[in-house]
Amino acid sequence: MIEAQTKGSVSQLYPALARHWLIACRSSDLRHKPLGRTVLDTHLVLFRSASGHATALLDRCSHRNAPLSRGWIADGRVVCPYHGWQFDGAGTCQAVPGLCGAPQHHTRQVAAFPVVERDGFVWIWPHNASPTSAPYRFPLLDAPGYQSLTREYRFDAALPDALENFLDGTHTHYVHSGIIRTEGERKRTVAIIRRDAERVEVEYQDEGQQSGLISQIFGAGVDVAFGRFIMPALAQLEYRAGAQTRLLVNLFFTPETANRLRVFVLVTAQVPRLLRLVAPSLGGLLLGTVVKQDRAILKLQAENLARFGGPRYTSTELDVVGPHILRLLKSAQPPAIDQPLPERRVEMLM
Numbered sequence: 549m550i551e552a553q554t555k556g557s558v559s560q561l562y563p564a565l566a567r568h569w570l571i572a573c574r575s576s577d578l579r580h581k582p583l584g585r586t587v588l589d590t591h592l593v594l595f596r597s598a599s600g601h602a603t604a605l606l607d608r609c610s611h612r613n614a615p616l617s618r619g620w621i622a623d624g625r626v627v628c629p630y631h632g633w634q635f636d637g638a639g640t641c642q643a644v645p646g647l648c649g650a651p652q653h654h655t656r657q658v659a660a661f662p663v664v665e666r667d668g669f670v671w672i673w674p675h676n677a678s679p680t681s682a683p684y685r686f687p688l689l690d691a692p693g694y695q696s697l698t699r700e701y702r703f704d705a706a707l708p709d710a711l712e713n714f715l716d717g718t719h720t721h722y723v724h725s726g727i728i729r730t731e732g733e734r735k736r737t738v739a740i741i742r743r744d745a746e747r748v749e750v751e752y753q754d755e756g757q758q759s760g761l762i763s764q765i766f767g768a769g770v771d772v773a774f775g776r777f778i779m780p781a782l783a784q785l786e787y788r789a790g791a792q793t794r795l796l797v798n799l800f801f802t803p804e805t806a807n808r809l810r811v812f813v814l815v816t817a818q819v820p821r822l823l824r825l826v827a828p829s830l831g832g833l834l835l836g837t838v839v840k841q842d843r844a845i846l847k848l849q850a851e852n853l854a855r856f857g858g859p860r861y862t863s864t865e866l867d868v869v870g871p872h873i874l875r876l877l878k879s880a881q882p883p884a885i886d887q888p889l890p891e892r893r894v895e896m897l898m
């Protein structure tokens with residue numbers, strides 16, 4: 549079992565999270581049963597109300613605090629498994645079995661959290677204050693000619709480490725050797741780093757097709773790639789051929805705790821005609837392999853961080869995104885940047 553790498557609650561560690569929506573689950577996973585989820589150390593029960601809308605309550609019955617997520621749904625209300633109290637989507641108690649008086653009372657109220665369902669995901673605002681922003685919109689989802697697939701995983705890792713891992717090209721020769729890139733086949737590449745208050749973008753010029761299997765299958769014509777960190781927890785890779793997006797990989801990392809993440813993957817691709825039938829299974833297989841490799845190395849890293857009592861990192865010019873991610877996540881207020889910061893160029897062998 550991994551000891552806390554980083555002590556304290558995840559919201560205290562990364563105050564920027566308090567300004568953002570997070571993904572709680574995929575829409576397709578929210579059907580006829582209550583679903584228990586932890587987001588930013590808050591234990592929630594998600595379910596569909598009578599109108600079919602996704603709703604989220606604190607996963608603690610107001611009576612004797614049994615977990616509502618272990619109950620069931622009746623008429624769009626969640627039923628507590630202990631004495632059968634029923635709560636609607638707003639958290640109001642609507643039934644107390646055996647009670648002759650009215651079930652509603654303010655002391656029986658369970659806290660409800662704002663929820664938005666869009667793009668196949670259920671987004672939650674797991675904070676005490678009212679929403680001050682809107683959930684992120686994934687690009688290209690309904691664009692003609694594109695196919696999408698979603699997956700969900702769990703990682704034992706701290707949020708900035710997982711975000712950096714996905715956006716870091718320099719581990720791919722080792723952790724994903726042969727699948728993404730291969731050592732011994734490096735190309736000179738220029739990375740251009742752009743940063744504003746809500747994102748960091750790295751444009752990789754001149755690499756062209758990468759040396760691994762994924763590029764051999766899906767990467768025809770790709771001439772530029774982008775890696776982006778978008779607040780608060782999205783790592784996005786885009787591969788373009790000219791002005792056209794060929795492949796867009798989104799990984800949204802919802803922190804359950806400081807060291808445990810739920811990872812929502814959305815891959816959107818312009819698939820060559822010949823591959824359309826096999827693309828979902830082949831893409832899913834390659835994605836599964838890559839994620840397994842990342843999960844293993846992140847777990848090793850987290851275990852070693854725990855052994856040594858926390859991070860003591862050093863970086864080179866190749867570590868283009870990690871330090872920015874940490875700075876943005878740790879800023880309680882959005883950094884005051886009137887104009888985009890000047891671009892930075894780094895030459896590297898990728």
Ligand code: FES
Binds near residue numbers: 609610611612633
């Ligand atoms: S604990 Fe939930 S009804 Fe009693």
Ligand SMILES: [Fe+2]
Binds near residue numbers: 713719720724838842
């Ligand atoms: Fe990786």
